[in-house]
Amino acid sequence: MPIVVVHSNPLFWVRLCALVFSCVAFAVTVHGANLSHGTGDWCVFCWAFSFAGTLLVLLVELFGLQTRAPVSWKNFPITFACYASLLCLSASIIFPLYFLKGQTYRSETQNYRIVATVFSCLATIAYICEVSISKARPGEVAGYMATAPGLLKVCETFVACVIFVFISDPVSYDSHDALRWCLAVFCICFILSAAIIVLCICECTGCLPFPFARFLSAYAILAVAMYLSATIIWPIFKFDKKHGGSSRPYGCGRYAGLCDWDRQMAVAVLTAVNLVLYLADLIYSARLVFVTV
Numbered sequence: 001m002p003i004v005v006v007h008s009n010p011l012f013w014v015r016l017c018a019l020v021f022s023c024v025a026f027a028v029t030v031h032g033a034n035l036s037h038g039t040g041d042w043c044v045f046c047w048a049f050s051f052a053g054t055l056l057v058l059l060v061e062l063f064g065l066q067t068r069a070p071v072s073w074k075n076f077p078i079t080f081a082c083y084a085s086l087l088c089l090s091a092s093i094i095f096p097l098y099f100l101k102g103q104t105y106r107s108e109t110q111n112y113r114i115v116a117t118v119f120s121c122l123a124t125i126a127y128i129c130e131v132s133i134s135k136a137r138p139g140e141v142a143g144y145m146a147t148a149p150g151l152l153k154v155c156e157t158f159v160a161c162v163i164f165v166f167i168s169d170p171v172s173y174d175s176h177d178a179l180r181w182c183l184a185v186f187c188i189c190f191i192l193s194a195a196i197i198v199l200c201i202c203e204c205t206g207c208l209p210f211p212f213a214r215f216l217s218a219y220a221i222l223a224v225a226m227y228l229s230a231t232i233i234w235p236i237f238k239f240d241k242k243h244g245g246s247s248r249p250y251g252c253g254r255y256a257g258l259c260d261w262d263r264q265m266a267v268a269v270l271t272a273v274n275l276v277l278y279l280a281d282l283i284y285s286a287r288l289v290f291v292t293v
Helices: 010-032 038-062 076-099 108-134 148-168 177-201 212-239 260-292
Strands: none
Touching: 010 038, 010 076, 010 108, 038 076, 038 108, 076 108, 076 148, 076 177, 148 177, 148 260, 177 212, 177 260, 212 260
16 A cells, blocks of 8 residues: 655655646636637646646655656656756746737736746746756766756757747748758757657666667767758758848737747757757767766
8 A cells, every 4th residue: 555755855845836836827827818829728738737747746756656657767757847847938938928928908817827927937947946956966876867968858859849849830941952951950869869868768778789878979979960050051041141041021029929030040049059958968978988988
């Protein structure tokens, strides 16, 4: 029979705060925010998914069921917390951009939206604190996902998902073969990074026919080279008029959300961000190989 274990460590209380904040954010939004745009559904999903996952983690730890979980408990909670922090962060940026920007009058609906934004920001801080508490310290034995390279993998896949959203609505990669190459870069790197995360959470890294650490270094080199090419190619074919690009249209930022040109700029910025993440990943992975050998 499971025994409830009451924790007094900071990690438990940080998770409890994240649970409450994310719950309030999506409950207030569903109750009175009066969402009329599909982007609002994404924000509600971010808060609801974070709430559900945190509740699951808390219940497993309260009842001491970590050893019965079908995943590695050294890797799963911190991986989820990192994704939850990024999801809540994206909702904290997107929600006011689409539902508070340009609103000059006060109403009950706007008050609900302000409350949801505030609690989304609080949930983001709580999840960041959870990641900070859970991450591996120097000399500490921990799962791969609790290390810097593991957390970077989470960030890389999340940034890639945001890029997919921007380049698919509207479709902005089919006007030139060079842009299709950029799409291939985003897809290949996302799939490989996601596969590494799944292997770590399922504790299947030992099933590979080659050393996991060397695979990480080889993949990091490949990803840096591919993202470097995409970081150069995307702005050339989107913003250089000699290659069919365009400058920012007048009045592009006058309305809620992002115009098409701003979305293309966001892709360029996020591609550069992922290049930096993969470069940091390469440095950490190289150190991991040299320490292991």
